[in-house]
Amino acid sequence: MVSDPPIRDAASIILLRDSSKGAQVLMGQRGTSAAFMPQKFVFPGGAVDAVDHDTPLAHVIPDALAERLGHDSACSPEALINAAFRELYEETGLSLGPHDPRQVDFFFRAVTPTGRPRRFDARFFLARADDLRGVAQDFTKGDGELSHLTWLDLAEAQRLDIPFITHVILAELSQAVARHGYGFRPEAVAFFDNRTEISRFYWL
Numbered sequence: 617m618v619s620d621p622p623i624r625d626a627a628s629i630i631l632l633r634d635s636s637k638g639a640q641v642l643m644g645q646r647g648t649s650a651a652f653m654p655q656k657f658v659f660p661g662g663a664v665d666a667v668d669h670d671t672p673l674a675h676v677i678p679d680a681l682a683e684r685l686g687h688d689s690a691c692s693p694e695a696l697i698n699a700a701f702r703e704l705y706e707e708t709g710l711s712l713g714p715h716d717p718r719q720v721d722f723f724f725r726a727v728t729p730t731g732r733p734r735r736f737d738a739r740f741f742l743a744r745a746d747d748l749r750g751v752a753q754d755f756t757k758g759d760g761e762l763s764h765l766t767w768l769d770l771a772e773a774q775r776l777d778i779p780f781i782t783h784v785i786l787a788e789l790s791q792a793v794a795r796h797g798y799g800f801r802p803e804a805v806a807f808f809d810n811r812t813e814i815s816r817f818y819w820l
Contacts, residue, residue, distance in 0.1 A: 623727060623811065625691040626736040627700035628661025630723060630789065631710070633745030633752065634798045637769045641789070642745075643776070644707065644762025657776040660707040660762065661700065663736065664691055668698035674714035684722050684805050684820045685739065693717075700741045708765055709757025711749045719747050721801055724788065725820065726781045726808040737811075740785060742802065781808060 631642040643657045669692065677685075677693050685693035701715045712719055724740040745752050755765045768776070770790045774783060784806075792800050805820040 620730050621733065621735055623735045623737050625664040625689075625696065625699075626662060626738040627664060627696045627703065628659045628738060628740050629700045629704045629720070630659050630740055630742050630785070631704065631745055631748075632742060632789075632798070633767065635767070635769070639789075639793045639798050640767040640769050641773055641786070642708065642710075642765065642767055643773055643778075644765040646762065655777065656782075657764075657773070657778050658762070658782065659740065660704045661738065661740075662703045662707070664695050664699040665702070668695040668702060671698045671702075671715065673697060674716040675718055677717040681717060681720075681722055687820050689737075691737075696739050697741070700739070704743075705757075706759050707762045709755050710752065712743060712747050713749045719743055722805050722820075723802050724785050724806050726784075727810040729810040729815065730813050742789075744799075784808070 633640050633642075641659070643659060645657050646655060671694075673694055677697070682693045685696055697717050697720065698715055700720065701712060705711050720741040720743050722739065723742040725738065726740075727737045728735040752767070758765065770786055770793070774786050778786075788806060792802065807818055807820050809816040809818070
């Protein structure tokens, strides 16, 4: 019997912008040879690297954000935030500038279920395109890991070939925007906890 791979800490950014078509998110397609979720459309993100533990943040993390990120987590909140900012820039070429935790909201957390070739404890941060440095359509500095980078309204994104958990995230995001508008701030964080064979869901 093959044992499950170790669960790696990871972070993604859901980049949200307002448009004439309503709220839109930035997504890209993973390559056909990718070991994890090949050809799926995803949010920019990836595993926490060693450098993320050593990079200083521009400001102190707000207490509420630090508490939620630190819940049942061996990875520091600073490293998770750094990874999200870094992965956004590497995969899209878009920059939010200095790693300022006040620019992001912790929106969702999900652990890859057992039986997958790679497993991640992924934290999804919400950021606004208004805070980008430069042009929101300029992806020329991206590393090419994600192709077909594009802004999509939330209904369009749901029709793509996306992972199950991305469907759940987009559904939660659609409901939040419909209730509170583009500038909403999350009141709680949904956590799909699949660290064991027994799946649990609760709110942080």
